[in-house]
Amino acid sequence: MTNTIPQTANSPYNTEEWKRGYDSQPNEYEYEITDVEGNIPPDLMGTLFRNGPGLLDIGGSAIHHPFDGDGMISAFSFKDGKVYYRNRFIRTEAYVKEQEAGKILYRGVFGTPKPGGFFNNLFDIKLKNIANTGVIYWGGKLLALWEAAEPHRLNPKTLETIGLEYLDGVLEPGDAFAAHPWVDPSCDLDDGAPCLVNFRVDPGLSSKITLFEFAPSGKLLRRHSHSIAGFSFIHDFMITPQYAIFFQNPVSFNPLPFLLGMRGAGECVQFQPDKPTNVILIARDPSNKEVKTFSVESGFVFHHANAFEQDSKVYVDSITYQTLPQVQPNSDYKAVDFEGLDPGQLWRFTLNLEDGSVERQMLESRCCEFPTHNPDKVGRNYQYLYIGAAPSDTGRNAPLQAILKLDLHTKERQLHSFAPSGFVSEPIFVPKPNAEKEDAGWVLTLVYDGSKHRSTLAILDGENLAQEPVALLHLKHHVPYGLHGSWCDEVFI
Ligand code: FE
Numbered sequence: 275m276t277n278t279i280p281q282t283a284n285s286p287y288n289t290e291e292w293k294r295g296y297d298s299q300p301n302e303y304e305y306e307i308t309d310v311e312g313n314i315p316p317d318l319m320g321t322l323f324r325n326g327p328g329l330l331d332i333g334g335s336a337i338h339h340p341f342d343g344d345g346m347i348s349a350f351s352f353k354d355g356k357v358y359y360r361n362r363f364i365r366t367e368a369y370v371k372e373q374e375a376g377k378i379l380y381r382g383v384f385g386t387p388k389p390g391g392f393f394n395n396l397f398d399i400k401l402k403n404i405a406n407t408g409v410i411y412w413g414g415k416l417l418a419l420w421e422a423a424e425p426h427r428l429n430p431k432t433l434e435t436i437g438l439e440y441l442d443g444v445l446e447p448g449d450a451f452a453a454h455p456w457v458d459p460s461c462d463l464d465d466g467a468p469c470l471v472n473f474r475v476d477p478g479l480s481s482k483i484t485l486f487e488f489a490p491s492g493k494l495l496r497r498h499s500h501s502i503a504g505f506s507f508i509h510d511f512m513i514t515p516q517y518a519i520f521f522q523n524p525v526s527f528n529p530l531p532f533l534l535g536m537r538g539a540g541e542c543v544q545f546q547p548d549k550p551t552n553v554i555l556i557a558r559d560p561s562n563k564e565v566k567t568f569s570v571e572s573g574f575v576f577h578h579a580n581a582f583e584q585d586s587k588v589y590v591d592s593i594t595y596q597t598l599p600q601v602q603p604n605s606d607y608k609a610v611d612f613e614g615l616d617p618g619q620l621w622r623f624t625l626n627l628e629d630g631s632v633e634r635q636m637l638e639s640r641c642c643e644f645p646t647h648n649p650d651k652v653g654r655n656y657q658y659l660y661i662g663a664a665p666s667d668t669g670r671n672a673p674l675q676a677i678l679k680l681d682l683h684t685k686e687r688q689l690h691s692f693a694p695s696g697f698v699s700e701p702i703f704v705p706k707p708n709a710e711k712e713d714a715g716w717v718l719t720l721v722y723d724g725s726k727h728r729s730t731l732a733i734l735d736g737e738n739l740a741q742e743p744v745a746l747l748h749l750k751h752h753v754p755y756g757l758h759g760s761w762c763d764e765v766f767i
Contacts, residue, residue: 286665286693291724292673293608295697295755296340298329303751304360307350307731312745314733315716316355317707320763321430322718322731324348324699325409325418326756328363333376339607340755342382344369345406345418345426347433348720348753350731353765357731357747362433364418364426368402383422403438407453411762412470413492415439419453421475421509430766444486444494450474451486453758454510454577459650461487462515463559469495471513471558473520477527481506485518485556498560502552502567507543512581512590514653517555519590521575524549545574545598553625553632555588568625570632574598579620579645582655588625591659593618593643615671617641620661620680637682640667643674644700648712649761657683658713660701660736665691674698677719679739688739692732695725697755703736704761713737716744718761722752729753 327343330336337343345364350357363369368380380402381387405426408419417425417439424447427439438447445451455472463469469487476482480503487496502520505527512519524546551573555566579591596616620638641664647656658681662674676691677698692698698719705715715736722729731747 287673287675287697288694288724291695292697294724294727295722295752296330296608297727297752297754298331299346299361299752299754300329301751302362303749305358305750307357307359307747307749309748309750310357310745311748312733312743314352314355314357314745314747318352318704318716318733319354319765320352320704320761321411321766322350322352322702322704322759322761323409323411323416324350324720324753324756324759325406326699326758327404327406327754328361330754332372332378335378337378337382338386339382339384341384341406342386342402342404343406343754344372344402345404345420346754347409347418347428348756348759349430349433349766350718350747351765351767353767358767359749360433361753362428362435364405364428365435366403366405366426368404406757408455408758408760410455410470410760411764412455412457413488413490415492419451419455421453422450424449425451430762430764441488441494442492444497450476452509452511456511456513456652457649458487458513458515459652463487464489464495471518473508473511473518475506475508477506480504481522483508483520483554483556485558487558496558496560500556500563500565502554502565504552510575510577512578512592512653513558514581514583514588516558516583517581517588518558519578519581519588520554520556521578521590521592522552522554523574524551525574547573547597551575553590553623555625566627566630568630568632570623570634573616576618577643577645579659579661580647580651580653580656582653584655586627588627589655590623590625591637591645592621592623593645593661594621595619612671612673617664617669617671618643620645620659638663638678638680639669640664640678641670641672641674642678644758646701646703646717648703648705648715650705651712656712657681658736660703660717660739662698662700662719663689665689665693677701677717677734677739679713679717679736690732690734690739690743692721692723695723696730697722697724698732699756700758701734702759702761711737720753720756722755727752 328346664672
């Protein structure tokens, strides 16, 4: 097989090693991690949950895009300086049926067709709810999230699937519920209590955005819907104390090839680079019905880092792609030409609430994705951002092999690189108990080691990111490249 990824002489990674991070992991494990370098901090107590595609093939047939891979949860439980690992596939209806059959039975959003050709896919709009994107523990429930359908509830101790979850009647069967909730650490509407904020989008010729806010008990506090003009592809959003913020990316959707079974729904979304992005501000207080819309030349945004309000302005920090390639039928995601893709870059958008203008400024040009920060700073002015990044700034796209810490006040950067054989996942920041400094905490990232075909959970020091890792916890196997995770202060063993 020819190597279709061009490698320059100074390429910091080996393409074949990178590709193996997309091998399926069909096995389910449960063990204490004993292959440890460094020392696990005894005051790091709680559970790291991660979600992502665990299977990249079904019965030997490769799926067309990793976003179509069956969701698999990994849990790392930290207790008294010991760490226990467990992974389980979410027993979605599709996972159970396809594993029984040993073959692909459902269509994937990103183009994985059922075998049998055109006629077998014609007008079959039954999609897999693959539960593979996010995971959060809230209101006593562990939820695996996938943005186009309802969550699956899991047992937080065993990761066994309990079933589809309707949040005490908040959702109806088939309702979308986004995979990117935020925890507001101190909600103005609830006398400073924390709350969980999430949304759903019902796209169409005009789109409906519904905002949900939940108390720590899981009880619904607020729900309100707003209609916005045009089709919407909205994966992530951002909150401030007053607002929920949505970037309506400039895309069009032509459903015909999808309905005819020729393409996955994700392949029918077309980026429109000549059109502006609409930035939509919805007041979180349901009594305020006003929706503010700003227009900005932005490119395409999947993920936001943070946002905050200051002096009649709203600041939004987001990862932006100048162009986005369309998912092509019959393409091989493992044959991606990184050099030919625009990098994700960190931009700050400043929305002026008084005159409706928007300014934008690039904060980081190096290819980066999966931003995080201290959870106490969600929606607040913040100083430190941590993000998966390319080990050097080539101006082009590249695999994420490093974690970058950015000081937004001083512009100082710290980099912890795992190149050439390490490929990082989304970092998660866990504050130290009773810490006063914003960066006093641990940065956890699951690193795929392509030279050993195994994954390692790295614990980095949030204050001194570039120094030796606090600890490296080597798994006995690999975990395929994942999507999102979350930290929970409770220990589940
Ligand atoms: Fe995401």
